[in-house]
Amino acid sequence: MLDDKINNQNLRPERRFPATDATPVVIVARDAVPLAGHLWHANRQAPLASVIINPATGVLAHYYHYYARFLARHGFDVLTYDYRGIGQSRPESLRGTGYRWRDWGEKDFDAALRFMHGRNPEALLMVVGHSIGGHLPGQSANAHLISRMLTVGAQYAYWCDYAPDRRARLFVKWHLAMPLLTALFGYFPGKRLGWLEDLPAGVANEWSFRREKMEMSYPRVERADVLCRFDAVTAPILAVALSDDELGTVPAIRRSLGYYRNAVRREVLMTPERLGFESVGHFGLFHTRHAAGFWLDTLLWLRDGINPWPEQDAQDSA
Numbered sequence: 451m452l453d454d455k456i457n458n459q460n461l462r463p464e465r466r467f468p469a470t471d472a473t474p475v476v477i478v479a480r481d482a483v484p485l486a487g488h489l490w491h492a493n494r495q496a497p498l499a500s501v502i503i504n505p506a507t508g509v510l511a512h513y514y515h516y517y518a519r520f521l522a523r524h525g526f527d528v529l530t531y532d533y534r535g536i537g538q539s540r541p542e543s544l545r546g547t548g549y550r551w552r553d554w555g556e557k558d559f560d561a562a563l564r565f566m567h568g569r570n571p572e573a574l575l576m577v578v579g580h581s582i583g584g585h586l587p588g589q590s591a592n593a594h595l596i597s598r599m600l601t602v603g604a605q606y607a608y609w610c611d612y613a614p615d616r617r618a619r620l621f622v623k624w625h626l627a628m629p630l631l632t633a634l635f636g637y638f639p640g641k642r643l644g645w646l647e648d649l650p651a652g653v654a655n656e657w658s659f660r661r662e663k664m665e666m667s668y669p670r671v672e673r674a675d676v677l678c679r680f681d682a683v684t685a686p687i688l689a690v691a692l693s694d695d696e697l698g699t700v701p702a703i704r705r706s707l708g709y710y711r712n713a714v715r716r717e718v719l720m721t722p723e724r725l726g727f728e729s730v731g732h733f734g735l736f737h738t739r740h741a742a743g744f745w746l747d748t749l750l751w752l753r754d755g756i757n758p759w760p761e762q763d764a765q766d767s768a
Contacts, residue, residue, distance in 0.1 A: 603698025
């Protein structure tokens with residue numbers, strides 16, 4: 451079993467996440483950057499829907515392969531992929547790439563969306579977004595194609611939303627140490643520190659200097675367009691938070707959800723006890739130990755649009 455702690459040893463794909471039953475694919479973003487991914491084929495002739503899994507920042511797509519395989523075995527076509535600068539989509543050197551968080555949404559997720567829609571234009575198109583992966587869809591110009599979204603700990607790293615008892619430590623780590631190391635190396639050397647994967651400087655700095663309003667990271671003349679893209683999303687969203695998640699707190703997911711103003715949004719707050727474990731945290735729900743519980747529950751939402759956890763309404767716990 452994998453440890454929930456995200457570090458290099460635990461997420462080394464060649465040891466932990468063999469992709470033997472998926473088809474390798476290359477997706478080309480509109481600026482010609484190639485993105486490596488895997489396509490998991492449904493175990494039925496007519497798939498229930500197409501699903502795109504958006505990773506968290508600095509987490510390899512391989513980490514989600516067990517969940518992708520699970521969804522494929524329950525009737526979905528599934529795409530996993532690495533954002534530019536990460537994993538199999540990493541260039542030889544990260545220095546000087548200029549890659550930013552916004553590129554992951556505007557270009558990389560957009561490419562994944564167009565790829566899956568192009569394969570089967572008639573299929574419903576779902577998104578499972580983890581952490582930043584649940585916020586990126588609203589940045590795509592084609593996000594209107596999305597039929598339904600499931601997000602887990604989705605937020606954009608505004609430091610005031612971190613869990614109060616861990617906020618000071620996280621601020622020092624991600625908002626002081628990370629930008630200093632990024633300036634020193636020309637990229638964030640997270641892998642050698644055991645702090646997720648290496649990150650392009652633009653991604654690391656967007657995280658480190660993220661302000662209360664996400665659009666403030668954009669030039670003033672672009673902010674209205676950014677908000678309009680989020681407004682184009684009308685897909686229902688089920689947003690899951692974990693009570694022991696130090697990053698994806700209820701205020702954090704609520705801040706991110708607030709940008710999807712034209713979508714029907716539902717929030718649920720899960721506890722480790724409700725899931726049968728002592729701890730889950732920001733990364734744990736994609737661990738195979740949840741295959742017989744949380745993973746099965748997600749099928750109800752992705753397949754039928756039914757909230758499996760109505761009794762866990764985050765509004766009641768806020």
